[in-house]
């Protein structure tokens with residue numbers, strides 16, 4: 001359908017090629033590749049960050065989160081949070097104008113990092129929040145470039161990579177929230193998640209009432225809970241869910257890290273080269289998130305590319321493919337009744353009942369979002385009905401526009417800030433409306449016939 005199979009074949013070829021050739025050639029610290037980023041995640045080695053900077057490449061391509069914050073004129077802080085199972089997460093703070101400011105916590109999405117929020121100069125959401133008086137924190141989850149350290153394991157150990165977004169929502173998220181509350185002395189935070197960061201919220205807040213009680217407002221950018229209709233790369237992978245061996249061969253056994261070296265090489269060497277190669281890069285990008293790049297600042301494209309595609313576990317990717325395949329929000333499926341029994345004391349993976357979530361929530365969804373398909377968003381609206389404060393539906397938005405789009409400050413941040421302000425200033429506690437009251441209000445959201453799904 002939609003010529004998608006042809007596209008899929010290309011993607012498979014691309015994955016295989018990446019796996020077979022590039023990964024071998026552009027290893028971390030390989031002097032031949034001209035791309036070294038070993039210190040980016042602070043895993044020892046020299047203290048120079050990326051080691052090679054070409055004059056014609058924007059230095060922002062090579063900056064880590066703390067450098068990006070400083071480069072825009074703010075004061076960065078780096079903090080380490082150790083989870084109960086030993087992962088050491090490095091999270092960032094934009095030092096607030098004054099102590100005791102309300103806390104805004106931003107959580108990045110799949111194969112991404114805190115960098116993603118910081119790539120549009122002073123129009124980036126964290127800086128806008130800072131200017132509005134918030135104490136801004138940027139989370140990172142196990143397995144990305146800032147979270148490669150552990151109290152007893154090393155990324156070379158297969159056990160290190162035995163996690164998916166399930167652990168990110170159940171373990172990393174409460175650990176980071178508790179840490180931030182302790183440092184700031186606040187009782188609650190404003191949580192903003194993008195993509196997988198929203199799933200962490202949905203499953204974390206619905207299954208952990210203590211965590212939920214610490215969230216004053218949840219802003220879900222590109223909300224994904226159930227992903228039954230997702231298109232693109234993940235959709236292709238779901239075909240292989242039953243053949244886990246194939247998936248592990250394609251994606252790597254343990255760490256899913258196709259991209260960082262290759263992506264940086266593409267971003268700084270190949271993409272800017274000429275219109276043709278740039279088109280190729282943009283197409284690869286579009287495949288993952290939706291075909292439309294008209295809303296991004298073209299001159300900043302290499303910077304976005306350089307910071308995209310961070311590592312995670314292969315298990316995380318497979319868990320996403322399982323959600324798509326089984327059309328449910330559930331824990332990781334170990335593939336047999338016996339294996340599930342050993343983990344969960346039941347033969348099938350437990351479901352997450354996200355309808356139990358009671359956190360005031362703003363959903364910001366896009367009509368051109370391949371991962372957050374509108375039909376899944378409608379399902380989500382119906383499921384978490386009592387919690388919804390507002391739905392912002394932006395027809396042309398794809399999966400990345402919420403953080404990278406040129407008009408995001410106007411279309412997204414400004415209305416969100418208005419609601420956040422109302423929560424800071426006053427509202428003594430949000431009233432969870434009944435379904436019929438909510439239905440009435442939602443009447444103002446123009447999603448037309450989409451209610452059918």
Ligand SMILES: *[C@@H]1O[C@H](CO)[C@@H](O)[C@H](O)[C@H]1NC(C)=O
Pocket residue numbers: 039040041042047048049050064065066067078090146
């Ligand atoms: C960011 O890069 C700077 C400069 O290389 C380095 O000193 C710092 O440790 C890095 N921070 C993190 C969290 O990786």
Ligand SMILES: *[C@@H]1O[C@H](CO)[C@@H](O)[C@H](O)[C@H]1NC(C)=O
Pocket residue numbers: 042043044088149150151152
């Ligand atoms: C990793 O964590 C250990 C503590 O478990 C610490 O001693 C070590 O310095 C950390 N390594 C890096 C590179 O941050």
Ligand SMILES: *[C@@H]1O[C@H](CO)[C@@H](O)[C@H](O)[C@H]1NC(C)=O
Pocket residue numbers: 297298299300406
């Ligand atoms: C695009 O980014 C460049 C800097 O990389 C900036 O100078 C320019 O103003 C941006 N354009 C728009 C339309 O935001």
Ligand SMILES: *[C@@H]1O[C@H](CO)[C@@H](O)[C@H](O)[C@H]1NC(C)=O
Pocket residue numbers: 345
């Ligand atoms: C496993 O499930 C059974 C039946 O649902 C229950 O009786 C038992 O207590 C459970 N065992 C554990 C360790 O949770």
Ligand SMILES: *[C@@H]1O[C@H](CO)[C@@H](O)[C@H](O)[C@H]1NC(C)=O
Pocket residue numbers: 132133420421422424425
């Ligand atoms: C709270 O209200 C005051 C006074 O109306 C206003 O100056 C301030 O910006 C508001 N705070 C937020 C976070 O909107």
